[in-house]
């Protein structure tokens with residue numbers, strides 16, 4: 001089976017002790033690429049180091065995460081923008097709005113998100129959107145900046161049927177599905193009945209959101225196989241077909257060669 005883990009923070013220190021074994025386990029289940037979303041200025045060196053060590057396999061994005069938008073957001077944003085002038089990235093990410101943890105900088109989150117959406121148009125890159133309790137707000141920002149000029153993914157999608165339709169009405173946006181779809185109490189399998197595999201890409205969000213039976217433990221790219229297996233069961237197709245369709249969706253969106 002072929003799989004692309006389209007959202008993985010395996011440059012995080014949780015993987016310092018066994019990064020090579022982690023990557024070997026991923027390759028063993030058929031993972032062909034791992035896309036690395038950035039968080040903020042502090043994570044840039046770790047991100048670049050892993051991408052340089054595993055060139056062509058671990059591919060970096062660049063962006064400022066909404067939960068890192070605080071008092072110093074202007075300098076953070078400027079530093080992140082500087083990165084685009086120095087090297088190539090596969091996407092602008094992860095960027096977005098998070099109203100779950102803290103609403104103090106909600107207004108600034110919106111500003112920072114829209115600015116980074118404009119960069120993605122300028123550099124002709126897709127975007128990886130983090131949206132927590134804020135799908136309507138994120139969709140509004142995308143429309144505001146220009147939905148027809150933007151393409152991307154709502155990573156770790158876990159919304160309602162209405163939110164799903166809202167995202168798909170943007171035309172050029174996919175749903176990033178991870179271990180949450182395997183959770184016993186997840187409403188995702190029912191919500192996803194409203195769409196099909198042509199709108200889905202697979203991710204881990206490692207080290208977070210490990211699928212069953214590893215729920216609560218450290219997540220890693222090899223567990224994408226468990227997400228693929230759940231999707232195969234839901235859409236009544238083979239696991240290979242899930243791998244094939246979601247991989248070609250990811251290749252198209254991120255222009256992976």
Ligand SMILES: [Zn+2]
Nearest residue numbers: 007037094205
């Ligand atoms: Zn993430």
